[in-house]
Amino acid sequence: MGAGSTVHKATPLSRRTARWFDARLGAASFARKALDKVFPDHWSFLLGELALWSLIIVLATGVYLTFFFDASTEEVVYQGSYVPLQGVEMTKAYASALDLSFDVRAGLMMRQIHHWAANVYLATTVVHLMRIYFTGAFRRPRELNWLIGVAMLILSIVNGFVGYSLLDDQLSGTGLRIAYNIAISVPVGGTWLASLFFGGDFPGPDLIERLFVIHILLLPAVIVALVGAHLALVARQRHTQFPGPGRSERNVVGERVWPTFAAKGLAVFLLTTAILSALGGLAQINPVWLYGPYRPAEVSSASQPDWYMGWLDGALRLWPGWEIRAFGFELPTPFYPSVLLPGVTFTLLALWPFLEARFTKDRREHNLLDRPRSRPLRTAFGMSTLAFYTVLFFAGASDVLAATFQTSVNGLFRTFRILLLVAPPVAGFVTYRLCREMVRRDRPGASAEATAVAPAAPDDGAARRREVAPEDAPEHDPASTAGVARR
Amino acid sequence: MSDGREPPTGEHRRAELVVAGAFVVSIVAALLLAVVYVVGGQPQLEGTFLGLALGGMGVGVAFWARCFMPSDEVTEERPELASSEDEVAAFTASFEAGEQTLARRGLLAKLGLGALGALGLAAVFPIRSLGPRPGAGLATTPFGGAGRLRLVDGEGHPIRPGDLARNQLLTAWPEGHVGAADAPTLLLQFDPGEFVPLPGREGWTVENVVAYSKLCTHTGCPVGLYQTELDLLLCPCHQSTFDVLHGAEPVFGPAARPLPQLPLDVDDQGFLIATADFSAPVGGGYWDRGRSS
Structure with missing residues (x-):
């Protein structure tokens, strides 16, 4: 007893707390494994991390905003401190967004951090997706995580749109009206879809209330669950790594999570939050008080969606006025660019790992990443896809560009329509040639190094059933094989 | 980042100063943020001080990790993802043992599934309440x-x-x-x-x-x-x-x-x-x- 209590006194409180939990959970060995986990290091692995931290900031600021925002379509007369709108009739939703911006201390900063963080979250998500694509990180065994990622991307785009549609300002109402018209453009069931979602004809009696539940409960819950699954799969399968000395398909080379990797992660989190806070305070975003309350007959020129909706807006603009009418039924114009195009886009995106595996007949496990140049076809296809959506993105700002550069909108439309057809093949061709050329220039040095450092085959190879790609991945690349043959 | 050994004392001292300076900036900015809030709030100042408070901590932790934490590379074996044949066989045996007890009461199991399906079908109908029939x-x-x-x-x-x-x-x-x-x-x-x-x-x-x-x-x-x-x-x-x-x-x-x-x-x-x-x-x-x- 006496000896026991002296030990107790010498043990710090944190240790005793840890013991208390371990006695109930038996988590010491699991926790040790987590601390010892090895994480490969490369600047591009930071992109997903940035998306994660931005999402956490979106969630944190969003919770704060819900304390003040009143998602109600009830009409009130504004009496707050923003003079130009005093005495104007508006919905409670818009009035509470104004109060949040002018009468709640630090409310405007929180609102703007929330909006900035949402934009940065989607931007880093998309760049992270590009990193995964161009390095081939989606290949076996990571197809499931690719699918989870694509699902998160779609839900996040939707939730971003729903979020800025909540405030019931002129811009958000205009966006919702477009969304309503897109819904009714769906063949056969479109008008039912729109009526059930909006609760009737546009604008619908309680649309804002519905959007609010979707924005703060439904979609965030699903997204957070998917983030959990995304990270759990990374932990289970271990992170990919670039080829290099001592690195093989069967090992992970990098820093241990504790303490260096964790400290760096914390630093990145703090710096991300710092930059988003500074943006939230200093850089104006979505100044809803300038747009005024939503009125169905009003619209301002240069109505622009948030950046991640830009490609859809561009597609809506560029798609010509082709309407198919037969037997009294019609397939309206918006259906193709705003229902069919995103449908095809996200279906192909989700299926990509499986399509590529079928095309290359490579179904082995890959833990070493490709350099984009060593897969010229994949890289070229990726670049030409990017070119397509980039043209759509800029077409979505055609009126702003026309005003900025003092040129005619009509001329810009024609230019964008031509670019949409020409830019993807050109981007793909140029990329392909560049990749081939870079591989050709790399080859003498690179192959010597690869043979010098290639580790011996694992000795338990016979016991392993999985098929792992050989260390020198590029040798399976048709392009680089051709390069070897030429030499 | 070199090999994880502590840098020589001069560099060591400088790094310590950077970390300390960053944390001090963070403390001052956080206090100023509180003052701005109490005085009545001002979005630009709030953003600046919140940014500095978090940024100071971020810079401090980043330098700390860079200069005073091990950065040596560790090699770890990747675990085999697929289960071994024995594990698969053991799982299959357990599952099939359970499945057989279900199969013995096949009709009951089917009825149970039918009940679940009927309820699922009935649960679809409230969707109709979300909006009126479109048209007129x-x-x-x-x-x-x-x-x-x-x-x-x-x-x-x-x-x-x-x-x-x-x-x-x-x-x-x-x-x-x-x-x-x-x-x-x-x-x-x-x-x-x-x-x-x-x-x-x-x-x-x-x-x-x-x-x-x-x-x-x-x-x-x-x-x-x-x-x-x-x-x-x-x-x-x-x-x-x-x-x-x-x-x-x-x-x-x-x-x-x-x-x-x-x-x-x-x-x-x-x-x-x-x-x-x-x-x-x-x-x-x-x-x-x-x-x-």
Whole structure:
């Protein structure tokens, strides 16, 4: 007893707390494994991390905003401190967004951090997706995580749109009206879809209330669950790594999570939050008080969606006025660019790992990443896809560009329509040639190094059933094989 | 980053100073943030100090990790992901053992699944409560009601053809329905002789005034920009362009159909009235639009 209590006194409180939990959970060995986990290091692995931290900031600021925002379509007369709108009739939703911006201390900063963080979250998500694509990180065994990622991307785009549609300002109402018209453009069931979602004809009696539940409960819950699954799969399968000395398909080379990797992660989190806070305070975003309350007959020129909706807006603009009418039924114009195009886009995106595996007949496990140049076809296809959506993105700002550069909108439309057809093949061709050329220039040095450092085959190879790609991945690349043959 | 050994003392000392300095900046900024809040708040200062408070901590931790934490590379074996044959066999045995007890009461199991399915089917029906059956509302506006409704301005005042001027747009509404989402109407005046009505709509204008739905036939945005020298209406959302003097036919952009026209007349007091509803359902197209009009 006496000896026991002296030990107790010498043990710090944190240790005793840890013991208390371990006695109930038996988590010491699991926790040790987590601390010892090895994480490969490369600047591009930071992109997903940035998306994660931005999402956490979106969630944190969003919770704060819900304390003040009143998602109600009830009409009130504004009496707050923003003079130009005093005495104007508006919905409670818009009035509470104004109060949040002018009468709640630090409310405007929180609102703007929330909006900035949402934009940065989607931007880093998309760049992270590009990193995964161009390095081939989606290949076996990571197809499931690719699918989870694509699902998160779609839900996040939707939730971003729903979020800025909540405030019931002129811009958000205009966006919702477009969304309503897109819904009714769906063949056969479109008008039912729109009526059930909006609760009737546009604008619908309680649309804002519905959007609010979707924005703060439904979609965030699903997204957070998917983030959990995304990270759990990374932990289970271990992170990919670039080829290099001592690195093989069967090992992970990098820093241990504790303490260096964790400290760096914390630093990145703090710096991300710092930059988003500074943006939230200093850089104006979505100044809803300038747009005024939503009125169905009003619209301002240069109505622009948030950046991640830009490609859809561009597609809506560029798609010509082709309407198919037969037997009294019609397939309206918006259906193709705003229902069919995103449908095809996200279906192909989700299926990509499986399509590529079928095309290359490579179904082995890959833990070493490709350099984009060593897969010229994949890289070229990726670049030409990017070119397509980039043209759509800029077409979505055609009126702003026309005003900025003092040129005619009509001329810009024609230019964008031509670019949409020409830019993807050109981007793909140029990329392909560049990749081939870079591989050709790399080859003498690179192959010597690869043979010098290639580790011996694992000795338990016979016991392993999985098929792992050989260390020198590029040798399976048709392009680089051709390069070897030429030499 | 070298090999994880502590740097020599001079460098060591400098790094310590950077970390300490960053943390001090963070503390000061956090206190200033609190002061700004108490004094009444100011968005730019709040953002700056919150950014500095977090950024100071971030820089401090980053330098700490860089200079005083091990950065040596560790190699770890990747675990085998797929289970071994024995594990798979053991799982299959356990699963099949359980499955057999179910199979012995096959009918009961099927009935149980049937109960679950029936409940699932029943649970679909409440979706129907989310909104009314679509249809009539899409095809008609308040103008299509029983009476010949007057057109009124945003304040509800009736309008005479003489109130309008060339090169000016007036947004009008059906009387008693100002602000109705499906009813905004554009009134335009043209000079005698320049307007070319669509076939069958010869009598739809009155005293050189024509009325169109303000909702774009593409995605329903208000067509609010009037290019007076060309007599074109431009939609600011996707730049569909309509020719005002020729039945508002689309001449550019993604819209496929003309803006629906409203047949006009004047009542005995000389105010503008609509003699019927718009020539077609307003706004964007939908599957059975042709059947509902």
